[in-house]
Amino acid sequence: MARIDLDLAHAYGPNPRSDDDYALLPLRMTFEDSGAYALLGPSGCGKTTMLNIISGLIAPSEGTVKFDGVDRTADTPQERNIAQVFQFPVIYDTMTVGENLAFPLKNRKARPEQIRARVGQIAEMLELSGQLDRRAAGLSADAKQKISLGRGLVRPDVSAILFDEPLTVIDPQLKWQLRRKLKEIHKELKLTLIYVTHDQVEALTFAERIMVMSRGRVVQVGSPQDLFERPAHTFVGHFIGSPGMNFLPVSIDGDAVTAAGHRLAGLADGVLPQGELKLGIRPEYTRVTGKGDAGSVPVVVEKVQNIGVCHLLTMRLGEHVLRARIGLEQTPPQPGETTHLALLSPQTCFYRDEELVQ
């Protein structure tokens, strides 16, 4: 496996002039050897472009791709020795499951005993051992995609394994199991895995480090906890979480915080950034409180939903919508009621020009 360094930009058309002409804006990025990474972002943000540049299917219009410090920008996918798993199964219907798994190893002229051992190991991990002699043609789409995953994982000598939304065709229950499986496989085999998805749950359960992308830009690279606790950009706050972070314009002067004409009591400790900012707080960290509690604002309750694990409250402060999660054991306020919501806590973040300042 290899460490991969990107220092590049990519425009599909000639002579890019503005940011909009770039599928990937200039970026520097390192994927450490044996790391499990997810590229996460909405449709069109540049995930597949980045994956295809790493694999060598696309040459970047500017800059370099290095594997272990060696410039591989001009190398073909084969020369880069990358395994890739796509959205839809890529397998040979006429072969058995075992022959399909063995194919990438045979191609590289591995010894028969090596092939047997590795195919056995991967089949065991993906729970395909009982089906090795079955012809692939008769299998379900789920089983076929599992074989594709197996074919991606089977070669121990690849530089990295790239996954492009590999669980799209998989049934939801099996999807959940396979995400866990991939995580276990990564732990056991110490592979460099890069996994593209637009699904935050998939990224958060699978990856150690997540790169959140928006419009050709990498807006944050961090652990699942980093992205949840300290979103570096308001986009990450919105995109991660269900629902995402609450944002509210605030004006801070000394320890006086004013939001929508209401003065919030200051934080008990810590120095606040000053000026016109956006306050960000996750629904999980807000608190419905009695009147006058520190850091609270009066809000009108609009909607109360029992979402199985908690009550989700939708509230309004003037034109701003705020959400809170409260435990099912608590009696929630009713729609139409005015209550108070505490917005200042150690988890409160402040943003200037959409970037985290504190």
Ligand SMILES: Nc1ncnc2c1ncn2[C@@H]1O[C@H](COP(=O)(O)OP(=O)(O)OP(=O)(O)O)[C@@H](O)[C@H]1O
């Ligand atoms: N072959 C191409 N020619 C021109 N523009 C392209 C090409 N492929 C992608 N793009 C554009 O580049 C941008 C990034 O696309 P890309 O496919 O990398 O995004 P993505 O995040 O993978 O999206 P999705 O999840 O929909 O696949 C988009 O604006 C897209 O329209």
